[in-house]
Amino acid sequence: MKKIFWIGSIVLVVGAGLFLLxxxxxxxxxxxxxxxxxxxxxxxxxxxxxxxxxxxxxPGSASKLVTQYFGNEASGDLNGDGVPDVAFLLTRSGGGxxxxxxxxxxxxxxxxxxxxxxxxxxxxxAPQSTQIENEKIIVNYADRAAGEPMTARPSVGxxxxxxxxxxxLSQIP
Numbered sequence: 001m002k003k004i005f006w007i008g009s010i011v012l013v014v015g016a017g018l019f020l021l022x023x024x025x026x027x028x029x030x031x032x033x034x035x036x037x038x039x040x041x042x043x044x045x046x047x048x049x050x051x052x053x054x055x056x057x058x059p060g061s062a063s064k065l066v067t068q069y070f071g072n073e074a075s076g077d078l079n080g081d082g083v084p085d086v087a088f089l090l091t092r093s094g095g096g097x098x099x100x101x102x103x104x105x106x107x108x109x110x111x112x113x114x115x116x117x118x119x120x121x122x123x124x125x126a127p128q129s130t131q132i133e134n135e136k137i138i139v140n141y142a143d144r145a146a147g148e149p150m151t152a153r154p155s156v157g158x159x160x161x162x163x164x165x166x167x168x169l170s171q172i173p
Contacts, residue, residue: 041102054066054067055067063094066094068090068092072130073087074131077135078137087132101127103139104116117169124154136161137160
């Protein structure tokens, strides 16, 4: 009888612990695989599964807003804790001709990765490279010259510099 009591108690404690772990917002917000995390895109939380997320553009609509992992990832410390974080690009398209590129970071925590907000890189740009140096993300890409139509091939080299301030990702001049 004592053995059944102890086994039942252990199962109850483990079950309660797992329940509380799932209810904790900090553990829900992180993941061991940054391609399955949640990122804030255009002020909306977007949860990725295998690097992809789909949302209806309107209730009942067949048209989808697709946000997905593009790549160009870089690894390095963004928050000064000595632990490598990851920066990479996402694309977002909604059925029109535009493909919007965003920069995000996955900050490594004790619970896994915490996704950041997304910073718009541009529409139909040509990403070249992403790197992390001195706690800064540097994204090199090609864009169009001022006044060129969107149908023109991106040919002007540009760089975007970003920092993580402990709360969010932001562009620096």
